[in-house]
Amino acid sequence: MADGLRVVGTRPVPYGAYEKVTGQAVFGADIHLPGMLYGKVLRSPHAHARIRSIDAEAAMALAGVYAVVTAADLPPAPPGAPPRARYARERILASGKALYAGHPVAAVAAADPHTAEEALGLIRVEYEPLPPVLDVLAAMRQGAPLLHEELRTRSLAGLAQEPSNVAQHLRLSKGDPARGLAEADVVVEREFRTATVHQGYLEPHAATAAWDADGDLTVWTCTQGAFDVRSHLAELLGLPLARIRVVPTEIGGGFGGKGRSYLDAVAALLARKAGRPVQVVMARSEVLRATGPTSATVIRLRMGARRDGRLTAAVAELFYEAGAFPGAPIDAGAGCLLAGYDIPHAQVDAYDVLVNKAQTGSYRAPGATQATFATEQVVDELAGQLGMDPLEFRLRNSAHEGAESIEGTLWPPIGCHEVLRAAQAHPHYRAPLGGPHRGRGVALGYWGNWGGSSSCTIAVNSDGTVNLLTGSVDVSGARTSIAMQAAEVLGLALEQVQVTVGDTATAGYADVSAGSRTTFATGLAAIAAAQDVIRQMCERAARLWGVPVGAVTYDRTAFSTRAGSARRLTFRELAARVGEAGGGPVIGRGAVDGDQVGYGGGFGAHIVDVEVDPETGRVRVLRYTAVQDVGRAIHPGQVEGQIKGGVAQGIGWALYEGCQYAPDGSLLNTSLLDYKLPTALDVPVVEPVIVEVPNPNHPFGVRGAGETPIVPAPAAIANAIYHATGVRMQELPMTPAYILQRLGTIEGA
Amino acid sequence: MPVLHIPPLMRDLTGGRPQVRVRGQTVGEAIEALDAAYPGTKARLCEGERLAPGLAVAVDGRRAAQGLHTPLGEESEVRFLPAVAGG
Numbered sequence: 001m002a003d004g005l006r007v008v009g010t011r012p013v014p015y016g017a018y019e020k021v022t023g024q025a026v027f028g029a030d031i032h033l034p035g036m037l038y039g040k041v042l043r044s045p046h047a048h049a050r051i052r053s054i055d056a057e058a059a060m061a062l063a064g065v066y067a068v069v070t071a072a073d074l075p076p077a078p079p080g081a082p083p084r085a086r087y088a089r090e091r092i093l094a095s096g097k098a099l100y101a102g103h104p105v106a107a108v109a110a111a112d113p114h115t116a117e118e119a120l121g122l123i124r125v126e127y128e129p130l131p132p133v134l135d136v137l138a139a140m141r142q143g144a145p146l147l148h149e150e151l152r153t154r155s156l157a158g159l160a161q162e163p164s165n166v167a168q169h170l171r172l173s174k175g176d177p178a179r180g181l182a183e184a185d186v187v188v189e190r191e192f193r194t195a196t197v198h199q200g201y202l203e204p205h206a207a208t209a210a211w212d213a214d215g216d217l218t219v220w221t222c223t224q225g226a227f228d229v230r231s232h233l234a235e236l237l238g239l240p241l242a243r244i245r246v247v248p249t250e251i252g253g254g255f256g257g258k259g260r261s262y263l264d265a266v267a268a269l270l271a272r273k274a275g276r277p278v279q280v281v282m283a284r285s286e287v288l289r290a291t292g293p294t295s296a297t298v299i300r301l302r303m304g305a306r307r308d309g310r311l312t313a314a315v316a317e318l319f320y321e322a323g324a325f326p327g328a329p330i331d332a333g334a335g336c337l338l339a340g341y342d343i344p345h346a347q348v349d350a351y352d353v354l355v356n357k358a359q360t361g362s363y364r365a366p367g368a369t370q371a372t373f374a375t376e377q378v379v380d381e382l383a384g385q386l387g388m389d390p391l392e393f394r395l396r397n398s399a400h401e402g403a404e405s406i407e408g409t410l411w412p413p414i415g416c417h418e419v420l421r422a423a424q425a426h427p428h429y430r431a432p433l434g435g436p437h438r439g440r441g442v443a444l445g446y447w448g449n450w451g452g453s454s455s456c457t458i459a460v461n462s463d464g465t466v467n468l469l470t471g472s473v474d475v476s477g478a479r480t481s482i483a484m485q486a487a488e489v490l491g492l493a494l495e496q497v498q499v500t501v502g503d504t505a506t507a508g509y510a511d512v513s514a515g516s517r518t519t520f521a522t523g524l525a526a527i528a529a530a531q532d533v534i535r536q537m538c539e540r541a542a543r544l545w546g547v548p549v550g551a552v553t554y555d556r557t558a559f560s561t562r563a564g565s566a567r568r569l570t571f572r573e574l575a576a577r578v579g580e581a582g583g584g585p586v587i588g589r590g591a592v593d594g595d596q597v598g599y600g601g602g603f604g605a606h607i608v609d610v611e612v613d614p615e616t617g618r619v620r621v622l623r624y625t626a627v628q629d630v631g632r633a634i635h636p637g638q639v640e641g642q643i644k645g646g647v648a649q650g651i652g653w654a655l656y657e658g659c660q661y662a663p664d665g666s667l668l669n670t671s672l673l674d675y676k677l678p679t680a681l682d683v684p685v686v687e688p689v690i691v692e693v694p695n696p697n698h699p700f701g702v703r704g705a706g707e708t709p710i711v712p713a714p715a716a717i718a719n720a721i722y723h724a725t726g727v728r729m730q731e732l733p734m735t736p737a738y739i740l741q742r743l744g745t746i747e748g749a
Numbered sequence: 750m751p752v753l754h755i756p757p758l759m760r761d762l763t764g765g766r767p768q769v770r771v772r773g774q775t776v777g778e779a780i781e782a783l784d785a786a787y788p789g790t791k792a793r794l795c796e797g798e799r800l801a802p803g804l805a806v807a808v809d810g811r812r813a814a815q816g817l818h819t820p821l822g823e824e825s826e827v828r829f830l831p832a833v834a835g836g
Contacts, residue, residue, distance in 0.1 A: 084802075156758040156793050156829070168803070170831060173757050331803065331831030347757075408754060408828035410810030448833055451814070595814035 007488040011637040014480040025250040028206030028222030037109040039280035040116035044098030047132035047356040047665020058122040064115035066274035071095035099324035101666040102289030109270040109278045132356035132665040136319045139165040147354045167326030168352040180313025180345025184304025192374040194732040195658030196296040203252025209267035210277035218245045224258045225512025247503040256362030285670040292361020295320040299374040311397045318350040323359035328352040329367030336368035339446035342403040365447040365707035376443035376715035415629025415693030416603040423605035428625040439724030445711030448601040449704035450515025451594025454522040455508035456529040460586040464572025468499040471507035478518040481634040485523040489530035491556030516704030521594030528590030540581035600695030600703040604628040606716040612724045617736030627689040631703030643688035643709040650713020652678040751825040777817030805832040
């Protein structure tokens, strides 16, 4: 195999695959404890309302009810704590005001789910409804209803004097944008809107909490980050970290949406009050009403280019909905908006704006897909006005190593140029469209990935197998890609590496599995742990042979003192003699700060063919090719799965998905019958094309693969619709009704 | 001396200057020196003895993981940029 690699680059059956497809995997709601009670959450029917009083007397009097909790059961934030400490509490259980329809107000624990449900109906909450604000631009207007009366806009200009729904204003700039626009021969300016969409994971949130006699808390939960949940619980409950054990279950999809804790503290409060374990599982309607969707946005973008095909400037305003609490992904949106291009002059202003909807959460490359929907359409339009091939135009302006990004950083080695070239060379790009009303679109997308902190241990067994333990939650097959890297370094077959995702009491710290970081950073920790094992094994061999440690080498087949020496032991043979060598068991340890090591961002270039029915506005996706630089595909099959999954979600975002709100702020599509996710009937065969431009800061070149593939998809489809119809699409989702409006077939709403 | 690139929204404190040269062997020391010359700048960049939430620093074109402790060379260029994490 190339590079002498034996495990990296192969396609073994992933760990846990059999359990998942045979229904044996243990997910959040599969936990059952003796004496366990069932919790239910009472949610505000109002999008914005003052809570006058909560009377739970009748609920507590119902037979089978063991506990009712409200915000009053949460210890208050410490004096002087920043506002985010208060928001962390109010997010879990509303106090003072309900800020969106679905905001938790109280919770009940009962002997069975039906009794808990009945008890919710007996809790009397007196609300004073307030006018809600549901649109990002409306929320910014003078006189708009304020969600948090004390909130002032934070920016590097200082804290604003007046209260506002704008939590943060961010500005990135380089060069002189006015000059750049003046130098342009063509300028395109458009405004885009994208709807609130949900991550659409199939497993609802579930948490089970139990306290022991010493007052220590254990929580089983479906999460992307057990250690984050532990920190959240410690902060809210005022407990030392060491007295909380968070056990991550298998996870039935997260896509960023399970990086935030919703139920864990509620289950813990109920369990403490009831004196018994409590499990809380969300219904689908609760998932859609009350867990982090991604931001709806308004984006205004103006870009200019010269006749020679060089971009001269870009000026953008990004307005991202945060929902009920600050935290829209404006940083990533602003950073990714122009990432693909080497533009001399640019300015991006981005605003994090509160509205009366559930707080937005991360969703696969948070903030980037919306921004790219704008950029890639404007770039496409510029190419068209200049009479240039859209990929050639992008290549002429593509970001490259050493170029300065809008953030002021210099690009390290990246694969922007390479993915565009691979797309250009792909047969799909030149294939005939084969029919009327068909169009082909392309788009370029970027996600920066992340490093974060990770750790692993590897214990060597006497039969030559090893046990790898990590605290990194396996969201999408990371166990396998982590173990493969360890196996490669150890010179073992993957079957000899047993990998376990530990809980917060048994495994070392790991940041949340997010930002496409796990195969990179936890992989690095596994490599470090494997190298530590080899160092210790060499030391044991030296003891056995009575030679200096430096005289022993390991060539991934055997330990020896020199080539051809009789002193030679395979890993398995030496593992059997570790006890004899003295020095105790061999346990390797690896811990890394992935940010310090240097993670690498990933570019993707998509080509898509669509057919638009001019009578109905229906779009059929005919063919899809997704090219992506992943640095190095540790497990190409899993990487291809990530690319296909990202495209499928991008198709849903482009054509179908969108939360529909009534004027009072209540969500109308609260089931998967009404919230349309793409199915196998909507997604064509997606052809993934892996490009490998190694990240120089990882021994195997890993960048991360999970998020980039969603980023260009809606823009590529919008460009394809344009080339099929001659009309630009400026909103997501591009439903049949919207397309017919744009075509002038029907009037707009 | 290292050069600090002043974010556009902070230039009201530096009289419109987009760059300021200050002494400092770390990012933290450079910010202290900046604040001495242009009072109020540290309060916008830092929360206590750490970079403000959501803020990161790049030194010589590369994001620096050590924040205020990042060492600076004599000719280092320092920029402030958003901290980003993913889904």
